[in-house]
Amino acid sequence: MSAITQYFKFDERKTTLGTEARAGLTTFLVMAYIIFLNGNIIAKPLGLDPTAVAAGTALIAGIMTIAMGVVANYPFALAAGLGINALVAFTLTAKGLDARGAMGVIVLEGVAITILVIVGLREAIMNAVPLVLKRSIGVGIGLFILFIGLANGGIVNGQASAYGSIPAVTLQPLTDPRQAVFLIGLAITVALYVMKIRAALIISILVTTVIAALVGVTTVPSLDKLIVGPNFSTLGIGLQDPFQVFVKIGPIAAILTIFAIMLSDFFDTMGTVTGIAAEAGLAEKDGSVPGIGRVLIVDSLAAVAGGVGGVSSNTTYIESAAGVAEGGRTGFASVVTGVLFLLAIFLAPIAGIVPSAATAPALVLVGYLMFTLVKDIPVAEAEEGIPALLTIILMPLTYDITVGIGAGFVSWVFIKLIKGKIGEIHPLMWLVTIGFVVYFAKDWIGLFVK
Numbered sequence: 055m056s057a058i059t060q061y062f063k064f065d066e067r068k069t070t071l072g073t074e075a076r077a078g079l080t081t082f083l084v085m086a087y088i089i090f091l092n093g094n095i096i097a098k099p100l101g102l103d104p105t106a107v108a109a110g111t112a113l114i115a116g117i118m119t120i121a122m123g124v125v126a127n128y129p130f131a132l133a134a135g136l137g138i139n140a141l142v143a144f145t146l147t148a149k150g151l152d153a154r155g156a157m158g159v160i161v162l163e164g165v166a167i168t169i170l171v172i173v174g175l176r177e178a179i180m181n182a183v184p185l186v187l188k189r190s191i192g193v194g195i196g197l198f199i200l201f202i203g204l205a206n207g208g209i210v211n212g213q214a215s216a217y218g219s220i221p222a223v224t225l226q227p228l229t230d231p232r233q234a235v236f237l238i239g240l241a242i243t244v245a246l247y248v249m250k251i252r253a254a255l256i257i258s259i260l261v262t263t264v265i266a267a268l269v270g271v272t273t274v275p276s277l278d279k280l281i282v283g284p285n286f287s288t289l290g291i292g293l294q295d296p297f298q299v300f301v302k303i304g305p306i307a308a309i310l311t312i313f314a315i316m317l318s319d320f321f322d323t324m325g326t327v328t329g330i331a332a333e334a335g336l337a338e339k340d341g342s343v344p345g346i347g348r349v350l351i352v353d354s355l356a357a358v359a360g361g362v363g364g365v366s367s368n369t370t371y372i373e374s375a376a377g378v379a380e381g382g383r384t385g386f387a388s389v390v391t392g393v394l395f396l397l398a399i400f401l402a403p404i405a406g407i408v409p410s411a412a413t414a415p416a417l418v419l420v421g422y423l424m425f426t427l428v429k430d431i432p433v434a435e436a437e438e439g440i441p442a443l444l445t446i447i448l449m450p451l452t453y454d455i456t457v458g459i460g461a462g463f464v465s466w467v468f469i470k471l472i473k474g475k476i477g478e479i480h481p482l483m484w485l486v487t488i489g490f491v492v493y494f495a496k497d498w499i500g501l502f503v504k
Contacts, residue, residue, distance in 0.1 A: 058386065062074070062127060062384040062385055063127065063384060064386075067383040068383070069381060069382075073381040073383075074383070074384055074386040074387045075386075075387075076380050077129060077378065077381055077382025077387040078129075078377060078382065078386070078390025078391040078394070079390060079391075079394065080376050080377045080379075080380045080382075081371075081374055081377030081382070081388075082131070082390070082391045082394040082395065083253040083376075084252055084253055084373045084376045085115075085133055085373045085391070086253070086398060087259055087416050088111060088115070088136075089108050089111050089112050089115075089398055089401065089402070089405065090108060090259055090404070090413055091136075092133075092134045092139055092366065093105070093107035093108045093111070093405050094409075094410045094413045094414075095136075095139050095140055095202070095413075095417075096139050096142055096365070096366060099143040099144060099147045100147065100153040101152070102153055102287075102364065103288075104405050105402050105403050105406045106285040106288045106364075106402075107365055107405070108401075108402035108405035109284040109285055109286055109288075110286060110288040110289060110364055112398045112399045112401070112402060113289075113396065114134070114359050114360055114365055114368055115132060115134070115368060115395045116392045116393065116394075116398075116399075117359065117396075118352065118355070118356040118368050118392075119132050119133075119391050119395060120389050120392030120393065121355075121356075121392075122352045122385065122388050123386060123388030123389040123392065124389065125385075126345060126348040126349045127384055127385035128336070128345075128349055128385055128388070129330075129334065129377050129378055129384060129385065129387040130330065130370045130371075130374045131370070131373070131374045131377070131388055131391045131392070132352075132368045133368055133395075134360055134365050134366045134367070135318075135322060135360075135366065135367050135368065135369035136195075136417075137195035137196075137198065137199060137318055137322070137424075137455070138367045139366035139367075140198060140202055140455075141315060141318070141454075141456075142156045142159075142366045143156075144202075144454075145311075145453060146159060146311075148453065148454070149299075149303050149311070150302045150303070151298055151299060152295075152298070153364065154291055154292070154294040154298060155298030155302065157291045157364050157366070158293075158294070158295055158298055158361065159296075159299050159312060159361070160292060160358075160366060160367045161292040161293065161296050161362060162297075162312055163312050163316050163319065163361070163367065164354060164355065164358030164359070164360070164367060166312065167354040168351065168355060168357075168358065170354075171347065171350045171351050176350060176354075178482070181480075182480035182481075182482035183317070183482075184466060184478075186431055186432070186438040186441065186442055186466070187445060187462050189427045189428075189430055189442070190431060190441070190442040190445035190462055191318065191445060191455075191459055191462070192322070192427045193424065193428045193431070193442075194447075194450070194455070194458045194459075195424060195449060196420070196423070196424025196425040196427070197421060197424075197425060197447075197449060197450045198450045198458075199417050199420055199421040199424065200417065200420075200421025200425070200450075201421075201450040203414040203415065203416070203418040203421060204414070206236075206410040206411065206417065207232070207233065207236030207418075208226060208230050208232045208233040208236060208411065209225065209233060209237075210223050210225060211223070211226050231269050231270065231271050232266075232271050233411075234269070235265055235266045235269065235411040236411040236415060239262030239412055239414070240414075240415040240418060242257075242261055242415070243255065243258040243262075244415075252376060254419075255416045255420075258416065259408060259413055259416060262412035263407060263409065263412040265412075266409050266411060267407070271409050271411060272407055272408070272409040272412075273407075274407055275406070284402055288363060288364030288365060289362070289363055289364060290362065291362075291363075291364035292361035292362045292364060293362055299311065299312070306489070306492055306493060306496060307493055309489070310456065310460070310489050310490060310493045311456050313486065315367070315456075319353075319367060319369055323350070323369055323370050326370045326372045327346065327349055327350075327353075330372070330374050331343040333379075334378045334382070334383055335383075349370075353370050357369065372423075374388075377391070428446075437469050437470075437473065440469065441462045441463075441466035441469065442462070444461040444462055444465050445462030448461050459490075460490035460493060460494060463486055463487045463490050464490050464494070466483075467487040
């Protein structure tokens with residue numbers, strides 16, 4: 055035990071083995087929902103086996119969370135990122151990519167972020183993007199996730215008329231048992247959350263699944279079909295056709311799509327890491343995090359691992375804060391969380407039982423939590439509020455995170471330009487904004503360039 059104590063610096067950080075183990079367990083309990091939720095988001099759109107997605111999700115989360123603990127010595131846990139997995143499932147497939155191409159995009163994004171970390175540009179890009187857009191991207195992704203939850207619960211449905219007089223989205227008649235299961239599950243989820251029950255999301259998913267089975271929304275297979283070895287058929291998908299995106303949508307659109315995913319990863323990780331480190335008392339007075347380079351390299355490689363594993367980009371989870379609240383101060387807490395994820399691989403067959411109506415309430419709650427960032431956006435100031443609004447609203451309306459980010463960038467630079475505040479525009483913002491203008495005008499440009 056003395057070797058563990060010394061390696062993870064228990065004495066220096068004023069913690070104990072028991073405290074770290076308890077913190078690791080707590081973090082796992084509040085994150086375990088992703089094992090079931092990820093498959094319900096990406097499996098059907100990508101044509102994957104949900105049990106294989108669940109097994110892969112637990113495997114990659116376990117490996118990368120242990121790596122974070124051992125390499126960076128911080129109580130941060132990683133898993134498939136909500137928001138990015140929705141982008142993979144809906145935005146990338148809408149562009150014509152199959153599972154190999156979509157996961158290939160994630161691999162390329164992860165490689166690009168890793169290179170930026172190595173050469174020291176990741177923080178430079180973070181600093182180039184104005185704070186209002188960083189917050190707006192988080193809020194927009196939150197609404198996107200919430201919208202997916204309502205759709206998966208059968209409450210709202212899209213309409214086929216692209217420019218018709220009826221709304222793009224309508225409230226569905228409440229006649230389907232799946233809708234009742236969703237609404238009951240949502241009530242359970244909200245109740246558990248407001249009562250501050252630690253494992254609220256995983257408990258609500260399991261309880262709602264039982265209800266779904268009782269009313270016939272899902273079926274429970276025979277025991278022999280549940281007691282099977284792990285299915286890792288998604289492993290390696292991201293390496294099978296990684297450059298498909300360039301063929302399907304063209305080089306400019308491909309680069310900007312990858313860049314948009316990178317931005318989502320950037321802001322999610324940096325905000326999570328700095329916030330939790332400060333809460334744990336591990337940040338410096340100026341808010342910087344000692345040894346953040348090691349944290350970022352593991353997080354970047356986790357994106358690559360998620361793509362290779364066919365489960366979408368893995369990123370540092372804000373739920374790690376639950377473990378910190380239990381006293382977690384070192385990477386040993388992450389090692390415990392990671393080991394529990396690896397053990398949870400054997401729960402993957404259960405994922406096939408869990409219907410989307412049971413996981414949809416968790417999406418609604420996670421969407422709300424991300425939406426709370428809106429309180430820090432000065433929406434009353436048109437200079438900041440208009441770009442924020444376009445970023446936030448276009449993500450769920452278009453089912454495309456790239457469109458929301460692009461609209462925010464272009465409008466922010468345009469407003470600064472007409473107000474004569476060119477000095478506030480970072481050179482990188484100019485470069486990216488010009489790229490997004492070309493991205494939005496690509497069809498028009500195509501009329502003249504054959």
